[in-house]
Amino acid sequence: MQKVRTRIAPSPTGDPHVGTAYIALFNRCFAHQHGGEFILRIEDTDQLRSTAKSEKDILDALNWLGLSWSEGPDIGGRCAPYRQSQRSALYSSEILKLLDSGHAFPCFCTTDRLQELRTRQMENKISVGYDGHCLTLTEEQVAQKLSSGVEHVIRMRVPESGDCVFNDMLRGEIRINWQQIDMQVLIKSDGLPTYHFANVVDDHYMEISHVIRGEEWINSTPKHLLLYQYFGWETPIYCHMPLLRNTDKSKLSKRKNPTSIGYYRDMGYLPQAVVNYLGMMGWTMPDGSEMFSVEEMTTNFDLSRVSLGGPVFDIAKLDWLNGKYIRETLSDDDFLQQFANWAFRPDRVSGVIPLVKNRVERFSDVVPLAGFFLCGLPELNETSFDNKKVNMDECRKILQLTLWQLESLHEFNRTAIESSCVSIAAHLGIKIRDFLLPLFVAISGKEISTSVIDSISILGLDITRARIRHAINVLGGISNKEAKELEKDLRDFAQKTE
RNA sequence: GUCCCCUUCGUCUAGAGGCCUAGGACACCGGGUUUUCAUCCCGGCAACGGGGGUUCGAAACCCCCAGGGGACGCCA
Numbered sequence: 001m002q003k004v005r006t007r008i009a010p011s012p013t014g015d016p017h018v019g020t021a022y023i024a025l026f027n028r029c030f031a032h033q034h035g036g037e038f039i040l041r042i043e044d045t046d047q048l049r050s051t052a053k054s055e056k057d058i059l060d061a062l063n064w065l066g067l068s069w070s071e072g073p074d075i076g077g078r079c080a081p082y083r084q085s086q087r088s089a090l091y092s093s094e095i096l097k098l099l100d101s102g103h104a105f106p107c108f109c110t111t112d113r114l115q116e117l118r119t120r121q122m123e124n125k126i127s128v129g130y131d132g133h134c135l136t137l138t139e140e141q142v143a144q145k146l147s148s149g150v151e152h153v154i155r156m157r158v159p160e161s162g163d164c165v166f167n168d169m170l171r172g173e174i175r176i177n178w179q180q181i182d183m184q185v186l187i188k189s190d191g192l193p194t195y196h197f198a199n200v201v202d203d204h205y206m207e208i209s210h211v212i213r214g215e216e217w218i219n220s221t222p223k224h225l226l227l228y229q230y231f232g233w234e235t236p237i238y239c240h241m242p243l244l245r246n247t248d249k250s251k252l253s254k255r256k257n258p259t260s261i262g263y264y265r266d267m268g269y270l271p272q273a274v275v276n277y278l279g280m281m282g283w284t285m286p287d288g289s290e291m292f293s294v295e296e297m298t299t300n301f302d303l304s305r306v307s308l309g310g311p312v313f314d315i316a317k318l319d320w321l322n323g324k325y326i327r328e329t330l331s332d333d334d335f336l337q338q339f340a341n342w343a344f345r346p347d348r349v350s351g352v353i354p355l356v357k358n359r360v361e362r363f364s365d366v367v368p369l370a371g372f373f374l375c376g377l378p379e380l381n382e383t384s385f386d387n388k389k390v391n392m393d394e395c396r397k398i399l400q401l402t403l404w405q406l407e408s409l410h411e412f413n414r415t416a417i418e419s420s421c422v423s424i425a426a427h428l429g430i431k432i433r434d435f436l437l438p439l440f441v442a443i444s445g446k447e448i449s450t451s452v453i454d455s456i457s458i459l460g461l462d463i464t465r466a467r468i469r470h471a472i473n474v475l476g477g478i479s480n481k482e483a484k485e486l487e488k489d490l491r492d493f494a495q496k497t498e
Numbered sequence: 499g500u501c502c503c504c505u506u507c508g509u510c511u512a513g514a515g516g517c518c519u520a521g522g523a524c525a526c527c528g529g530g531u532u533u534u535c536a537u538c539c540c541g542g543c544a545a546c547g548g549g550g551g552u553u554c555g556a557a558a559c560c561c562c563c564a565g566g567g568g569a570c571g572c573c574a
Binding site for chain 2: 011129171179195280
């Protein structure tokens with residue numbers, strides 16, 4: 001049997017997600033258990049959304065959890081580079097092979113035409129996909145369009161009938177009719193590959209033997225297998241893991257749950273506990289023990305023992321486990337040191353001190369004033385929000401709109417936060433001072449504290465989101481109907497400010 | 499709408515035809531320890547989605563139904 005090589009291939013387009021860590025954990029355990037290698041590849045072919053910061057955050061988060069890799073963009077390796085944006089020459093040469101063999105073809109259709117096509121297909125209740133329009137062009141027409149530089153993409157051909165049958169390590173045989181498979185775009189008009197193309201090319205050249213990924217990929221597996229077949233490459237073995245879920249069973253999302261690994265770090269969870277908890281999602285130790293390290297999990301790992309029901313990510317059980325780790329695995333010295341490292345992170349403290357120094361007369365004033373920087377969720381009840389200036393409905397509205405606005409910021413800093421608040425306040429016709437009242441309470445638990453804008457920028461989006469959401473819940477929550485109205489409001493507002 | 503995947507206590511799960519009167523853990527409820535609280539200990543509540551088969555025997559195997567989820571982008 002060939003050497004086992006697995007990978008995690010995150011896209012640096014947002015916060016480091018617990019789902020990424022979850023899949024990384026299982027890939028790593030499987031590879032190491034078989035004496036193989038686990039590698040990290042960055043899939044940054046989406047130029048618009050990929051950022052260097054997100055990449056760094058993802059690497060930091062995986063390292064924090066102890067999910068180290070043996071090859072990756074930060075440490076190199078024999079299949080370097082490990083960042084897709086640095087591999088475009090490879091994709092360009094590989095696509096020529098498919099173009100030459102006729103397995104791929106240029107497509108000149110506009111986004112508008114495709115959108116209209118999709119709408120029509122939905123209305124006619126038939127399966128949605130490209131209609132092959134550009135396959136009807138003659139060679140001359142294609143050559144003419146190409147030479148005159150008409151913007152185009154490259155799509156793959158797909159069999160018109162029959163089934164694609166493949167084997168999933170956990171689910172057995174899966175059969176999907178080719179008619180369900182779209183003529184996937186392989187190269188975008190910006191010349192960069194799509195996920196499907198880059199992923200297959202890289203997995204091949206990086207000698208990935210087992211593709212362990214989320215269930216959401218099952219339906220696109222036929223596209224990937226077809227590419228392997230077109231290239232004449234050996235296919236990896238596929239394993240589709242269940243998806244982590246919200247309490248309502250939908251796919252885990254940040255709207256409903258804290259999904260950023262940074263949140264768990266900032267809330268003071270131990271990385272061992274978080275990764276242990278992820279290991280309990282869909283998997284158990286053979287002896288049923290619930291407290292185990294990545295090493296113990298690796299030793300006892302058996303991918304076929306993964307259960308397929310989508311596990312609900314239940315923070316109550318994580319809390320219990322984390323408490324157990326603190327009580328049972330940390331000496332007093334460990335506790336002191338780790339708590340101090342957590343509480344006095346240099347990047348954070350340097351922001352807090354200037355806010356606090358001018359407002360205290362004794363050191364003993366510091367904790368009452370700024371203790372909220374170290375708290376999880378402040379203790380709140382409805383009366384916390386009582387004041388003469390803004391009523392409870394307005395409070396909820398302010399909090400929700402601010403949260404959405406903060407989530408849409410490209411850079412999470414003081415200036416950006418301030419201008420968000422100022423503009424929403426103006427939009428609502430509320431004086432900025434009154435507007436900030438509910439935010440003060442949501443963030444600090446009090447009406448009087450250090451500047452709320454600075455506090456938000458220091459606490460970061462993960463903790464801010466949790467606190468604002470907590471405050472909204474205390475105020476009775478927001479119904480779907482209200483949320484829709486507010487979203488509309490936000491859109492109108494966004495248009496006005498553009 | 500089309501296709502795909504899934505289904506054991508509220509939640510995470512054990513379960514590979516008889517060890518199942520379905521086990522463990524979290525949560526919850528009760529009791530004990532503790533000057534309080536927490537920890538810790540003891541106890542309790544609570545599930546095989548429904549219907550058909552196969553079999554001497556089904557939570558487990560097969561079929562149908564229902565429910566849940568996912569995919570259907572020049573995102574990944």
